[in-house]
Amino acid sequence: MIALERRRQPSRVWTWAAPLAAVVLTMILGGAMFAALGVAPLEAIRTIFWDPLFNPQFASYSRPQLLVKAGPLILIAIGLSLGFRAGIWNIGAEGQYIMGAICGAGAGLAFYPASSVLIFPMMVLAGALGGWAWAMIPAILKTRFGTNEILVSLMLVYVAESILASVSSGLLRNPDGMGFPGSRNLREWGSAANNELIADTGMHWGVVAAFVAVILTYVLLTRHIQGFNIRLSGEAPRAARFSGVSPARVVIFCLGTAGALAGLAGFFEVSGPAGQISIDFNSGYGFTAIIVAFLGRLHPVGILLAGLLMALTYIGGELAQLMLGVPGASIQLFQGMLLFCLLGVDVFTNYRLRLSRGETA
Amino acid sequence: MNRRTLLASAAILAAAPAFAQDDPVKAGFIYVGPIGDGGWTYEHNQARLAVEEHFGDAVETVYQESVPEGADAVRAITQMALSGADIIFTTSFGYMDPTMEVAAKFPDVKFEHATGYKTADNVSTYSARFYEGRAIQGHIAGSMTETNKIGYIASFPIPEVIRGINSAYLHASKVNPDVEFSVVWAYTWFDPAKEADAARALIENGNDVILQHTDSTAPQAAAQEAGDVITFGQASDMAEYKPQPRVSSIIDDWAPYYIDRVQAVIDGTWESQQVWHGIDEGMVEIGEITDAVPEEVREEALALKEEIASGEYHPFTGPINRQDGSAWLAEGETADDGTLLGMDFYVEGLTGEIPN
Numbered sequence: 020m021i022a023l024e025r026r027r028q029p030s031r032v033w034t035w036a037a038p039l040a041a042v043v044l045t046m047i048l049g050g051a052m053f054a055a056l057g058v059a060p061l062e063a064i065r066t067i068f069w070d071p072l073f074n075p076q077f078a079s080y081s082r083p084q085l086l087v088k089a090g091p092l093i094l095i096a097i098g099l100s101l102g103f104r105a106g107i108w109n110i111g112a113e114g115q116y117i118m119g120a121i122c123g124a125g126a127g128l129a130f131y132p133a134s135s136v137l138i139f140p141m142m143v144l145a146g147a148l149g150g151w152a153w154a155m156i157p158a159i160l161k162t163r164f165g166t167n168e169i170l171v172s173l174m175l176v177y178v179a180e181s182i183l184a185s186v187s188s189g190l191l192r193n194p195d196g197m198g199f200p201g202s203r204n205l206r207e208w209g210s211a212a213n214n215e216l217i218a219d220t221g222m223h224w225g226v227v228a229a230f231v232a233v234i235l236t237y238v239l240l241t242r243h244i245q246g247f248n249i250r251l252s253g254e255a256p257r258a259a260r261f262s263g264v265s266p267a268r269v270v271i272f273c274l275g276t277a278g279a280l281a282g283l284a285g286f287f288e289v290s291g292p293a294g295q296i297s298i299d300f301n302s303g304y305g306f307t308a309i310i311v312a313f314l315g316r317l318h319p320v321g322i323l324l325a326g327l328l329m330a331l332t333y334i335g336g337e338l339a340q341l342m343l344g345v346p347g348a349s350i351q352l353f354q355g356m357l358l359f360c361l362l363g364v365d366v367f368t369n370y371r372l373r374l375s376r377g378e379t380a
Numbered sequence: 381m382n383r384r385t386l387l388a389s390a391a392i393l394a395a396a397p398a399f400a401q402d403d404p405v406k407a408g409f410i411y412v413g414p415i416g417d418g419g420w421t422y423e424h425n426q427a428r429l430a431v432e433e434h435f436g437d438a439v440e441t442v443y444q445e446s447v448p449e450g451a452d453a454v455r456a457i458t459q460m461a462l463s464g465a466d467i468i469f470t471t472s473f474g475y476m477d478p479t480m481e482v483a484a485k486f487p488d489v490k491f492e493h494a495t496g497y498k499t500a501d502n503v504s505t506y507s508a509r510f511y512e513g514r515a516i517q518g519h520i521a522g523s524m525t526e527t528n529k530i531g532y533i534a535s536f537p538i539p540e541v542i543r544g545i546n547s548a549y550l551h552a553s554k555v556n557p558d559v560e561f562s563v564v565w566a567y568t569w570f571d572p573a574k575e576a577d578a579a580r581a582l583i584e585n586g587n588d589v590i591l592q593h594t595d596s597t598a599p600q601a602a603a604q605e606a607g608d609v610i611t612f613g614q615a616s617d618m619a620e621y622k623p624q625p626r627v628s629s630i631i632d633d634w635a636p637y638y639i640d641r642v643q644a645v646i647d648g649t650w651e652s653q654q655v656w657h658g659i660d661e662g663m664v665e666i667g668e669i670t671d672a673v674p675e676e677v678r679e680e681a682l683a684l685k686e687e688i689a690s691g692e693y694h695p696f697t698g699p700i701n702r703q704d705g706s707a708w709l710a711e712g713e714t715a716d717d718g719t720l721l722g723m724d725f726y727v728e729g730l731t732g733e734i735p736n
Contacts (some may be wrong), residue, residue, distance in 0.1 A: 076464075077463070078464065087451070180567075184735065187733060188734075197539070197721065197722040199497075200536060269731060289453075290452035294451075294481075295448045295477065297449065297450065297474065298536055298567060299448065299474065299568075302451070331528075337444065337455065338459060340442055340444045341456075341460060342442075343461055345448040346414075346415075346445070347414060348414065
């Protein structure tokens with residue numbers, strides 16, 4: 020019979036092999052699903068994983084798009100991973116992302132149509148502050164009153180969405196927009212535009228920020244006492260307390276960083292790829308980033324790779340819809356399979372499979 | 381005929397069929413919802429299928445559904461252009477800036493943006509005068525309500541939606557001065573759970589007519605569950621809820637327009653234009669008025685439809701005041717298209733505020 024036996028220590032091999040195994044397993048299961056939908060499975064898998072990178076017709080456009088799509092995911096996931104390591108569950112990155120976009124865009128639009136090199140840095144700062152402030156609400160409620168940060172941060176997403184709807188059709192509405200909701204297009208205003216730094220590479224300031232965040236977090240976690248405190252708080256809360264780590268400070272630091280990074284992601288998105296504040300500006304990056312954080316094992320480099328992989332399934336999924344006519348829902352199903360397989364395969368990190376004979380049982 | 385002209389005409393003969401067999405024209409469609417939403421996107425997709433049927437092998441179509449309005453739309457439209465589409469229909473208001481952006485990069489591809497106001501040499505806009513249908517709905521709703529309370533599930537506070545609310549209200553209050561409208565802003569085009577919640581809340585508050593400007597059939601189902609409530613199909617006929625709650629509907633028929641525009645691409649006669657068609661041109665259809673509607677109301681409604689179609693009557697004919705009491709249209713004056721396209725105010729009598 021087959022039994023699962025707990026490992027004394029999490030397997031180092033499986034920690035890294037699990038995501039790869041999950042991807043392979045997803046390809047097999049997903050292939051079966053596409054076959055059931057009447058699409059050649061190999062072709063579908065090739066379209067999703069290969070074509071965005073190497074198809075001569077699309078690749079020159081979709082390769083840079085990978086960075087555009089992965090940038091905000093990585094930036095948000097990096098911030099979330101700090102909290103997740105310390106056992107602080109910030110589920111509301113979507114709200115922090117929205118508030119960052121609103122504050123950043125709003126701070127800039129207050130000076131429209133001025134032209135100054137100072138406007139963009141000021142907007143970056145306002146964006147980070149907006150996200151930070153929104154994350155401080157669950158942080159302070161948790162440290163002062165012991166509320167649950169999962170619920171508070173999640174509920175604040177809906178509040179942020181309502182504020183977004185309100186400012187798009189009120190405060191930030193484009194006065195020249197014929198009464199339609201949505202702000203001015205920031206990309207058409209040089210001082211506030213977050214355009215590509217090098218043409219046709221997809222590199223905008225948000226992608227740069229994501230790479231910088233990966234490096235800084237790596238240094239923080241491996242070289243800095245605060246990184247050690249964060250890991251300790253998550254792995255051994257009692258030991259952390261004995262060694263003088265203040266839980267409240269860790270909460271404030273983790274939520275604050277996550278909020279600021281999500282706010283930055285929102286600002287870079289609104290001033291770059293999206294261009295304007297609109298009622299449904301947010302498209303779920305804050306929630307998808309949670310998946311990216313776990314897919315990347317909460318490790319900065321892992322998150323970088325996971326963000327790129329997630330972006331690949333998005334863009335490849337779009338190509339599959341376009342070229343093969345598969346329904347949009349099947350792509351979401353495919354992404355769901357990826358997470359499901361990862362969680363399933365993850366069992367082997369902490370357990371080993373043992374085959375024993377029936378009579379010994 | 382000397383040899384040279386013979387060769388030349390042979391070359392033309394050879395070239396002509398080669399041109400006709402040249403890659404089929406490719407028409408692309410970007411949808412905001414899933415093709416199975418039963419409303420807005422469903423009708424656009426029906427029109428796409430009509431294009432396929434009409435042209436057969438001469439035209440190939442591609443589509444992408446549930447494309448978020450914003451940065452993702454730019455990518456979806458670009459990829460469609462890269463895949464060789466000759467004409468791309470972007471079928472939601474939120475695709476306006478993305479369409480303009482991609483169109484600037486692909487000057488040889490024709491773009492058709494639904495319900496927007498920005499055009500370029502290779503970008504046309506098209507929309508339907510849904511407010512004509514709303515007038516007929518308002519008439520039926522005002523005549524049939526017993527509680528004098530009508531619920532309205534609105535999507536986004538954009539002129540198209542506000543126009544619909546105003547038109548429905550004007551014609552409901554014309555037959556029933558006591559009528560009151562409760563408008564709920566759902567901030568979505570398609571979210572069955574949210575739409576159903578809104579419908580249930582409105583019904584609980586005593587509204588016995590539910591009008592919707594969202595795309596799913598969820599409000600219809602909620603009304604059916606509650607009984608004794610009437611609704612109207614939105615964008616699509618929603619015939620499965622006949623004869624009640626659904627007593628009539630506004631059907632968007634995009635097929636003739638799409639066929640016309642694809643034909644223009646084939647002929648090389650496509651030009652940028654702004655089109656706003658109504659009942660007269662057949663872009664707005666009124667679905668069957670069921671037996672649940674009293675015969676005289678039905679006849680009045682059909683007469684109203686005829687008057688609007690013939691141009692004899694404009695749904696926005698003065699005297700009409702704005703909500704704040706200031707005068708908008710004088711006696712006998714009709715609204716101009718410019719004001720209607722940018723409408724951002726309620727007419728007098730409506731309560732509540734447009735969110736801003």
